Amino acid sequence: MKTKIILTTAIIVLLFIGSCRRTDSIANRSVCNSGSNVQQMFSSADVTHAAKDMIYGNSVSGNWYGDVAKLRTRKIVLIPFLYQGVSVNNGLTEELLRSSFFSSNTGSIRDYFSANSWNQFTLAEGGIQKTYQNVYTAAAYNNATYSDATTNPQLYSDALTGAAINWDALDVNHDSQITEDEAVICLLTPELNIVTPSGAARTMSQQISFTDPNGMFWSIPAGNYVAVFGVASAAFSDGVNDVKINASTICHELCHALFHIKDKYFAGCGTGWTGHFDMMSDNCSFSNMNIVDKIKLGWTTPAIITHAPSETCYSFSPSIATPDALVLWDALVPEQYFVVEYRKRSAAPYNRDNAILEDGLAIWSVNENGIIDGPKDFRTSLVDGRYGSEGIYRSPNYQSGNSHYAGGETGVLLKNIGCANGVCPIRFIRYAGENYDTARLIHGISAVSEAGATMSVAIY
Numbered sequence: 001m002k003t004k005i006i007l008t009t010a011i012i013v014l015l016f017i018g019s020c021r022r023t024d025s026i027a028n029r030s031v032c033n034s035g036s037n038v039q040q041m042f043s044s045a046d047v048t049h050a051a052k053d054m055i056y057g058n059s060v061s062g063n064w065y066g067d068v069a070k071l072r073t074r075k076i077v078l079i080p081f082l083y084q085g086v087s088v089n090n091g092l093t094e095e096l097l098r099s100s101f102f103s104s105n106t107g108s109i110r111d112y113f114s115a116n117s118w119n120q121f122t123l124a125e126g127g128i129q130k131t132y133q134n135v136y137t138a139a140a141y142n143n144a145t146y147s148d149a150t151t152n153p154q155l156y157s158d159a160l161t162g163a164a165i166n167w168d169a170l171d172v173n174h175d176s177q178i179t180e181d182e183a184v185i186c187l188l189t190p191e192l193n194i195v196t197p198s199g200a201a202r203t204m205s206q207q208i209s210f211t212d213p214n215g216m217f218w219s220i221p222a223g224n225y226v227a228v229f230g231v232a233s234a235a236f237s238d239g240v241n242d243v244k245i246n247a248s249t250i251c252h253e254l255c256h257a258l259f260h261i262k263d264k265y266f267a268g269c270g271t272g273w274t275g276h277f278d279m280m281s282d283n284c285s286f287s288n289m290n291i292v293d294k295i296k297l298g299w300t301t302p303a304i305i306t307h308a309p310s311e312t313c314y315s316f317s318p319s320i321a322t323p324d325a326l327v328l329w330d331a332l333v334p335e336q337y338f339v340v341e342y343r344k345r346s347a348a349p350y351n352r353d354n355a356i357l358e359d360g361l362a363i364w365s366v367n368e369n370g371i372i373d374g375p376k377d378f379r380t381s382l383v384d385g386r387y388g389s390e391g392i393y394r395s396p397n398y399q400s401g402n403s404h405y406a407g408g409e410t411g412v413l414l415k416n417i418g419c420a421n422g423v424c425p426i427r428f429i430r431y432a433g434e435n436y437d438t439a440r441l442i443h444g445i446s447a448v449s450e451a452g453a454t455m456s457v458a459i460y
Contacts, residue, residue: 035313035456041303057296069259075126075183081133081159089190091243100245116289120299126183127165150200160210186227197230197246201256225257252283276355285355318344335368
């Protein structure tokens with residue numbers, strides 16, 4: 001069986017340190033059949049506190065998404081609403097919403113985040129409006145200031161006014177404001193005769209004000225996230241009694257609203273640099289979140305290792321089930337590092353990551369000095385473990401000259417020196433152009449083997 005190596009890389013600076021280049025002979029190397037459990041590894045002694053704070057997201061620069069994003073329990077409030085002139089869909093019931101969003105072991109929205117966080121994060125029910133809230137037509141909220149109804153604060157004010165939600169229970173500090181750390185407001189509305197219901201997460205430019213059924217005034221401060229989800233007829237026929245909840249789009253938008261993670265796609269459906277390996281690049285096929293974002297959110301703190309004096313075998317379980325990962329770091333390039341995980345597709349009935357062609361070793365390269373925001377500098381490619389060509393690998397969605405990345409290379413070089421006994425070396429390097437002989441080797445993987453439920457990897 002061929003072993004797949006998945007390369008997920010970012011923009012890399014050029015370094016000319018040829019004297020530090022390591023030999024790549026594989027004559028005496030053999031496949032690891034077992035290895036040290038990465039969850040039981042400790043970081044290398046020479047990894048600085050500053051590097052740990054940056055990688056784990058504890059420093060100001062390393063905390064990409066803010067402190068609110070790191071809260072372990074977050075509440076959302078679900079408010080069904082109807083634009084004027086849109087027919088009522090009787091299938092959108094309180095029971096359906098509670099089951100779809102908050103039930104356990106059913107493939108619910110809560111289950112998605114529980115699985116991705118290895119039960120470190122809980123999505124909690126903050127309230128569900130039992131009946132539709134009526135608002136004006138969508139066109140009424142479009143004007144010279146707001147070309148999209150979902151960006152108009154008045155839509156949310158109208159949809160929330162009179163909603164039978166226990167706002168007092170959510171208002172922890174009793175200031176008559178519902179801030180996003182207390183609850184994120186999510187609106188849902190029927191969308192008829194469409195296959196894929198849409199969604200959006202918005203930060204409002206001004207305060208959202210509304211009253212409850214008792215006439216009490218409430219507000220959501222400007223700058224806080226709110227979300228809107230479309231639902232559709234499951235049969236795409238009558239649009240009256242059947243509802244389809246588009247879970248992948250909802251999870252994608254909640255990654256915005258709950259964790260402040262930005263989009264990584266160019267045109268949707270895996271077209272971004274993280275491809276099918278990340279929900280924020282591909283919400284069409286129900287991808288999982290990427291390992292780097294999970295580290296930044298505090299859901300796992302993998303060991304950080306520097307150069308080993310010789311090859312060391314490590315054992316990885318699939319990261320879809322366990323927080324197995326390893327960070328490879330080098331003091332000479334302290335703001336750039338690699339993260340390694342064993343990416344494996346989940347089985348039915350959830351079928352997450354089903355757009356990934358094969359299971360394999362995922363190698364992420366992170367540049368904390370990324371041109372945009374660090375997490376958007378990832379790129380993805382899938383390389384056969386028995387590759388027959390050499391060169392700098394690019395994302396399959398690579399767009400030469402794209403302004404965001406200036407046509408930069410991935411910075412990962414595969415050298416075709418042949419495979420022996422199943423050993424197919426891969427080099428993690430900082431490079432000078434595409435000249436392997438002047439490139440500085442940072443880390444390498446020389447052996448990958450799958451045995452049962454684990455993958456064993458030799459790293460040097």
